[in-house]
Amino acid sequence: MKRRDFLTAGAALLGSALLAPSAFGASRERVRVGMIGTGMRGQVLLQELLRRDDVEVAALCDIEPIMLGKALAQVEKFGKPRPATFGEDGDKHAYRRLLDGAKVKGGKLDAVIIATPWEWHAQMSIEAMQAKVPVGCEVVAGVTLQDHWDVLNAQLKSGTPYMLLENVCFRRDVMAVLQMVRSGLFGELVHLQGGYQHDLRAVKFNNGDPAKPYGSGLEFGAKGWSEARWRTEHSVRRNGELYPSHGIGPCAMYTNINRGNRFTRINAFATKARGLHDYITKQPGGAQHPSAKTEFRLGDVVTTTLACENGETILLQHDTSLPRPYSLGFRVQGTDGLWMDVNHSIHIEGKSKPHQWEDFQAYQDKYDHPLWRKYASRAEGAGHGGMDFFVIHAFIEALKAEAPMPIDIYDAVTWSAITPLSEQSIAQNFQTLDFPDFTNGQWRTRKPIFAL
Template sequence: MQRRHFLSTLAALGLSTQAGAVPGGQRPPLRLAMIGTGMRGQVLLKELLRRPDVEVVALCDIEPLMLRKALTQCEKAGRAAPQVFGEDGDVQAYQRLLALKGLDGVVIATPWEWHAPMAIAAMQAGVPVGCEVVAGISLQDHWDVLETQLRTRTPYMLLENVCFRRDVMAVLQMVRAGLFGELVHLQGGYQHDLRAVKFNSGDPARPYGGGVEFGAKGWSEARWRTQHAVRRNGELYPSHGIGPCAMFANIHRGNRFTHLNSFASKARGLHDYVSRKMKAPAEHPSRQVQFQLGDVVTTTLACENGETILLQHDTSLPRPYSLGFRVQGTEGLWMDVNHSIHLEGRSPAHQWEDFQAYQDRYDHPLWKRYAAEAEGAGHGGMDFFVIHAFVEALKAQAPMPIDIYDAVAWSAITPLSEMSIAQGFRTLEFPDFTKGLWKSRQPLFALGDA
């Protein structure tokens, strides 16, 4: 069973030369569709259009400008124009796209509240799903997505790109090799100044900053994402931090989350940005908003095997970008903020070492093989790898590397954190979405020794 899992994982990630082959020659390109052609969708579309093994046959979006930009991408890439849905503004246009015959998969890159209904509809239609992060909004959404996947057996992958970050994958190699000893504590998060993402002037030519509009008057993410900060208080974007931590700790593969609690600070950053930094007039509606989202939300998870994981969501205050990773065990720790590592018996006593030499030595096989192809891809190459993993799994008909259990557990941290905060920071039991299967499943990205 371990060898079978090892080989299927190799195939899914494109590390097998036979992945996707068919008797008598090369298989035809995958026929893929995309729902959501906004700024994130266009980044993913770029990666799909770079691949000769993919044909983008359909696009769907209710914003004509974004559809036109996506079609221009296809044209500049020398590809045939895909079929288009949603130009009429029909929010259910994606249903017509999913009714197309012969689709091999669909990439969903829409606002968060659409992810669950669109993924469920795709799986019900038998169309494999690659879904941008945030699997659902409510806890029930997550159970519904899981139930649909288990019932239909349609593949589902959460497109969490940070799991493929080069230093993260090198650290995973080191964890597998035992260099940190027994893991004790992990940290990660989403610490990113998004004030100029949540507000803009409403001008499509300036999607970031330049104003204090959001909602109907905003553009791009300011049109929909800011509303979550208005009415919700919790860990709203957990997967960038929890994805790698879950890999390190073998969550759902011999380990699981057992408990969660969350604390939220006061909410000051967004109001301060609008009123002080952007100097919006006192009567402007954005100055009157009472934002519910705490500026810093801290969530702690306990694991079956005794590890703790700390996540922080920090997007409303001035700060440089950082995901704040920390991997700590009985023999040392790595931290990404200062790009440093300390290993007992290897590093100078009580001193940090620069991580680069370790990253070079333990560079993951995926990066060794595909670094050149990933050059120029979004997010430092990570977007190449996440699309590559989805496509190769489809071609090989192999399990998705980041599967339905990962998707719903990582994403369910959001509604659980909201519940914890609303109930006076209460510690909650974490649902076992696998119903005990975590005990026998094999580690994620188990690709051999460094």
Template sequence: MQLNRRRFLSAGAALAGSAVYAGALPGAFAATRDKVRIGMIGTGMRGQTLLRELVRRDDVEIAALCDVEPIMLGRALEQIEKAGKPRPATYGQDRDDFAYRRMLDEGKLDGVIIATPWEWHALMSIDAMQARVPVGCEVVAGVSLQDHFDVLDTQLKTGTPYMLLENVCYRRDVMAVLQMVRKGLFGELVHMQGGYQHDLRAVKFNSGDPARPIGGGAEYGKKGWSEARWRTSHSVRRNGELYPSHGIGPLAMYANINRGNRFTRINSFASKAAGLHDYVVQQGGKDHPNARTQFRLGDIVTTTLSCDNGETILLQHDTSLPRPYSLGFRVQGSKGLWMDINRSVHVEGISKPHAWDDFALWQQQYDHPLWRKHGERAAGAGHGGMDFFVIHAFVEALKQEAPMPIDIYDAITWSAITPLSEQSIALGFQTIDFPDFTGGRWRSRKPIFAFDDRY
């Protein structure tokens, strides 16, 4: 790991100050294209959701699709046909796991979206960047810590743009809070919380029927379908904060991580694992073969991070127990705080003492210009409109040859929380150092996540 760390720091020094180093295309800001040719690797349920946003746009040509599952590839083609768009080239019908490489070589693509199982993200991103095809990668950036070093090393050496498609940064209330943070309404930030608190039991297990991808059984792996085919295995063999970016993304932007601030230390604690076993028994009975599966992932994983500027951050991963969905955001400073779980805010000197304000009125006042501008276009998009914005940001950055708003440093720093948390837990919940993936450049990089009209 030390060798690779030196290698990517050396590459970073060689590229320091250049437009490509900032995540821009070689001719950054020099021109604007009217239309971009996009390819997609992975046309499963998540891929089809993103594809829905792409086919709505007149400035995007879906040039190529790749998937090794014919059913999903067929559904994606139906989407394109119903939208009245030209049929793209297709790859993967032969079930060649590496058919995407032919697509990258032959497609003459302006960008590629990667929406495949996690274990493929790093390799596919590296191959795309080496082919000089800009990447929009679904979360996560990689699985192992080495994956993250390798993805970063490739981006720094090639200068090919990379964006993590983390859509929660575009949630309407999250962006309003960003406005409030930037205007100093919470004072000096002190502590923040977030996480991924989402009952995924019916995602991790189903009957294996392609017509019922959510719930209805206790199968996973080869007998499962959709995410149950690959995602559940991570709960079997890994124990850590497996999906950090939904929680950490907005918090990192509030705290200017990698842009005047950075994570310095991390530790994680994991509870026992009980929820997934109980669910398998509930769905398949105590004699079902999967009732014997030993799950390593703790039902509740709690991760804490310290920052160079003195803030603390708490994340919680909670996907194996019955619960309503919540990301559990809390942003607290010297003058007040916001909490999304009760949709409330308190600002000293404005709110009544020791009383909450309904956040709705504050959100209306500080609604982000992007939501004011594009809210109607985002209506009906996945995840409450957030999927529109994340695709819009990627496409606009490609068209304008501009830096990616969620760049390589953001992607690697947020996603690396997973293997670092696994390491902490394996060491008996020890606190460990958080790598400086920017090689010291965090000190001079400026907060640019302003979501201006380009994005």
């Protein structure tokens, strides 16, 4: 089968999966969903659930009473029935009672959204799948490489649906570029780039006041609040590509990873760690603050390179500790041209003027993805420029239709395992490592229906 025919067939199949779920024989019109983790990210996803008439939010779980209270206020604002709540007693395992369903109106849930700190994702996902509760998990499927094998094995053994809630795969320009890739506009793909380039210094430190979660102080850990309470610690003790899925998700879609292609090799390099310390000491009184004595392991810029079975290379960069404007740094380059999101530009040989960029907007309009054409108005006001509507929409529609998850267990563990593998590469003097085949050879025959 020619590459272009293969891609076109995959796109057609995918369209039937998400635009016409009745093709799979939809078995229900409404789903009952619970949420574990109602912090700031959880509340954004909760809003998307509450906006839907085909979703009943039946249960909420969080051990922070303030956040649980804010989530309940959201429910009340939307005029929806009050859900069962768990975790008010501070029990870190209260989510197990939510999964059990005994104290949830209507019994066991149809699905659960997990939006907790990263270190809980694997354990909670595994227990949910063992309880036969389908999982929509926020990004980072696990922390250690073993976590990823354990999550995969739990899904394969239980057969319970699992979706990684990677919203950037649904960004409007990203999906338009997918259409361009599948139409052959770039020719044969050769090299791709992406990453997580986002100044998080004010996210990683605050004064512990729930009303001021960003940039209000220099505390982290037990004295911090929200992400400063848990996320900063990863920068203290880990060095690697800590947040790969925003960048690798779209690149994996473009190159059909796990569906006719796979990652074969990986290596990673890290710079020195200076940014977080400098941020602390430049604040008033920061040089005398206890946080100034912290030694951070995370390199300010981590560069990870992946080799693919079909000959492409993919470069990821993690850059969260230095001053910079937000960018995911996408680049999709093939034999006929390339797109880069940093300058919102495209160059196609034979169409663009030689050696000159064109503005991307006209191409985005022409290749706008059918999902955006159909649902753009419903996505207005949703988090992250509408992306959060689409990622929740994909999860809910797949549940209702009993269809394959568009970002499934193999995608989840493959994308997320870049983190522990990059840590291993850096720790071993930037060694190049074999990338594990989580599909056990199935990548050769799996079809690219996941490509949204």
